[in-house]
Amino acid sequence: MRRLSKEIKIGSIIIGNGNPVAVQSMTNSDTADRAATLGQLKRLEKAGCDIARFTVNSTEAVRNIPYFKQRVTLPLVADIHFDYKLALESAEAGIDKIRINPGNIGDASRVKAVCDICARKNIPIRIGVNSGSLEKEILAKYGFPTPEAIAESAKCACEQLEKFDFDNIVVSVKSSDVRTMIQANRLIAQKCVYPLHLGVTEAGRGNAAIVKSSVGIGALLAEGIGDTIRVSLTDNIIREIEAAKQLLYSLDLKPHIELISCPTCGRTKINLIPLAKRLEKELKKIQVTKTIKVALMGCIVNGPGEASHADIGVAGGNGEALLFYKGVVRKKIPEEEIIKTLVEEIKKLT
Numbered sequence: 552m553r554r555l556s557k558e559i560k561i562g563s564i565i566i567g568n569g570n571p572v573a574v575q576s577m578t579n580s581d582t583a584d585r586a587a588t589l590g591q592l593k594r595l596e597k598a599g600c601d602i603a604r605f606t607v608n609s610t611e612a613v614r615n616i617p618y619f620k621q622r623v624t625l626p627l628v629a630d631i632h633f634d635y636k637l638a639l640e641s642a643e644a645g646i647d648k649i650r651i652n653p654g655n656i657g658d659a660s661r662v663k664a665v666c667d668i669c670a671r672k673n674i675p676i677r678i679g680v681n682s683g684s685l686e687k688e689i690l691a692k693y694g695f696p697t698p699e700a701i702a703e704s705a706k707c708a709c710e711q712l713e714k715f716d717f718d719n720i721v722v723s724v725k726s727s728d729v730r731t732m733i734q735a736n737r738l739i740a741q742k743c744v745y746p747l748h749l750g751v752t753e754a755g756r757g758n759a760a761i762v763k764s765s766v767g768i769g770a771l772l773a774e775g776i777g778d779t780i781r782v783s784l785t786d787n788i789i790r791e792i793e794a795a796k797q798l799l800y801s802l803d804l805k806p807h808i809e810l811i812s813c814p815t816c817g818r819t820k821i822n823l824i825p826l827a828k829r830l831e832k833e834l835k836k837i838q839v840t841k842t843i844k845v846a847l848m849g850c851i852v853n854g855p856g857e858a859s860h861a862d863i864g865v866a867g868g869n870g871e872a873l874l875f876y877k878g879v880v881r882k883k884i885p886e887e888e889i890i891k892t893l894v895e896e897i898k899k900l901t
Contacts, residue, residue: 553775556746559675559721562626562647564601566721566778567746572804573601573779574795575748576788577630583611585618591788592623598792602779604628604650607637616644628677635661642668648721650677652684653708666717676712677721680705681752682731698734701726705735706742721779723748729767736771746778756785761794765801772802803842808834808897811861812847819849821867821886833894839901845893846875863896865889 558568566573576595580587582605595603607613607629619627628648629641635656638649642665649669653662669676682696685704693700705724712720722745726732732751740747751767754760764782771777782794799805812827813819827847834845846864848857851873858864859878866873872889874881874896884892 554740554747554777556778557718557720557744559719559746560673561602561628561675561721563624564626570778572772572777572799574599574792574799575602575604575628575779575781576600576791576795577604577781578606579788580605581612582606582615583609585615588615589619589622592619592625592627594789595792596623596625598789599796600625600792602626602628602648604630606630607641607646608632608634610637610640613637613640613644616641616646620645631656635665638665639668642672642674646674648675648677650679650723652679653711654684654686654704659711659714662711663715666712666715669719670717673719675719675721676717677723677748678705678708678712679723679725679748680708681725682727696726696731698726698731698738701731701735702738702742705739709743709745718745720745721748722746723750725750725752727751727753729763732767733770736776737774740776747776748779748781749777750781750783752783754783754785760784760786761790764794765798769798769802772798772804806839806841807843808837808839809842809844810834810847811844811858811864813849815849819867820869821849821872821889823847823849823867826889829890830893833890834897837894837897837901841901843897843900845897847889847893862900863893865893 553569556567559566564573578588578591580591582588592603603625626647628650629646630650631638633655685696689700689704701724705722724735724739749768749771751764754763768780780795782791784791800807815823844861846858846861848866851866863876870886871883874884
């Protein structure tokens, strides 16, 4: 069961209160470079990103916000550090959300100024806290960035904004240590009513980073914690979207076609591995509004029985296969017709 939280609107996307988990990423170009940043935003949009963030560290970057808003439909988030005036200017320029750490933008008057303009324009603020941004007094209290320290820092930041009657808040507590990240989010989930942005920061690159992020984000999502996610990779930003979507698919949090296939063994009489690759490629072309489970099994032993929960599937024989629906066998088909038949039948289910 999903953790219920306050509902927050970010542009056209609504998170929290049981709404679908939104996928985020961040551009890595100089935001002052219009062409480069717009190109990345358009690629993220095409890849299925729901919310895109970019660094705003200059007046030139702020000036580009209306330009980007006119050319992409993605909700846009300004990532602000140190200079609160850039947050004020971004709000005036029409940004959809602002990410700040209240601890590094100055005194209470500056935090209030950001809250005031965001309240007036109905712009949410994401409070971002990680193990490298803790206040000195909190570090002194706990000794090092423990989950308790990170959660306390985030709770204090929320209270800073709440003092100015601002509660249009999204909270993010991150760490590069997976266990710390998981426990910090569990703690803050109990301490506030705001939607949570999940991510393992500085996860690295390649498959190792994807696994690391999936363990941290996936463990929390499986517990019902989390409203929006970012898989942070030192890689092409499109891989972040691909990994995040696969993560959501694995927990049935996003409609998709799930391919269930066995690892093959000595009983397998059909050329299953190449068939699985071909079928996976074809399935990516089919758009769905609900999850459909498709089984591609190597033999009758783990065919209709073990895959009886699949909406449709085949179990391989000697140069042929049994086509089944929810474990009930319908007919035999030749091996060379497996892909064509499955694709045709799946399209009838969409």
